[in-house]
Amino acid sequence: MDLFDSTATLTPIPVEGGELSFLAQLALPIANDEVLARLITETAWRSEVITLWGKQYPQPRLTAWHGEKAYSYSGLTLEPLPFTALQLDILAAVQAATGRRFNSVLLNYYRDGRDSMGMHSDNEPELGSEPAIASVTFGATRTFILQNKLNKRRLQLALNDGSLLLMAGSLQTNWSHGINKSAKVLGPRVNLTFRLIL
Numbered sequence: 001m002d003l004f005d006s007t008a009t010l011t012p013i014p015v016e017g018g019e020l021s022f023l024a025q026l027a028l029p030i031a032n033d034e035v036l037a038r039l040i041t042e043t044a045w046r047s048e049v050i051t052l053w054g055k056q057y058p059q060p061r062l063t064a065w066h067g068e069k070a071y072s073y074s075g076l077t078l079e080p081l082p083f084t085a086l087q088l089d090i091l092a093a094v095q096a097a098t099g100r101r102f103n104s105v106l107l108n109y110y111r112d113g114r115d116s117m118g119m120h121s122d123n124e125p126e127l128g129s130e131p132a133i134a135s136v137t138f139g140a141t142r143t144f145i146l147q148n149k150l151n152k153r154r155l156q157l158a159l160n161d162g163s164l165l166l167m168a169g170s171l172q173t174n175w176s177h178g179i180n181k182s183a184k185v186l187g188p189r190v191n192l193t194f195r196l197i198l
């Protein structure tokens with residue numbers, strides 16, 4: 001086996017002030033396209049309105065929150081729905097690949113290139129000080145942008161169908177991340193970020 005084959009094991013991506021690692025294809029019992037189709041149809045997608053600096057904005061994507069604990073961000077408190085059977089299959093694969101435990105998942109549905117996520121850090125208190133966050137993508141490849149808060153250096157990662165990105169250590173303290181809109185007409189993408197809520 002090729003030791004540097006990122007389809008087999010999580011491969012570290014060296015970054016200053018944080019831990020980042022990537023696996024091009026998570027080992028799953030179900031094909032990626034079937035997972036995507038089921039996530040789109042089986043999820044109770046919500047269109048949330050968020051409050052930033054006292055003003056209200058609709059989120060430019062659909063979301064759902066599942067797992068064991070409630071989660072609050074951007075003036076929003078999400079009450080959890082129980083994990084679905086499909087989410088538990090993905091969770092098991094993510095825990096096996098990362099060696100870490102997670103108890104909740106945020107699902108984001110980018111319907112096409114017009115949907116996006118603004119630059120942010122996942123640094124809410126209930127995540128603890130150095131949270132591990134495992135991000136799994138199905139569907140269209142979108143560019144994940146990371147920006148170092150201190151030196152402003154930018155990194156771009158193409159998150160492809162079936163991939164796993166693990167963010168850990170002090171990454172959320174020192175970097176922000178987001179997904180820009182794309183002028184290309186892209187197909188749907190569903191991203192799941194597994195988290196351990198304390």
Ligand SMILES: O=C(O)CCC(=O)C(=O)O
Pocket residue numbers: 106108117122135144159177178179191193
């Ligand atoms: O869709 C993505 O790849 C990013 C998701 C994300 O940053 C989040 O859910 O906090």
Ligand SMILES: [Fe+2]
Pocket residue numbers: 120121122177
């Ligand atoms: Fe995030």
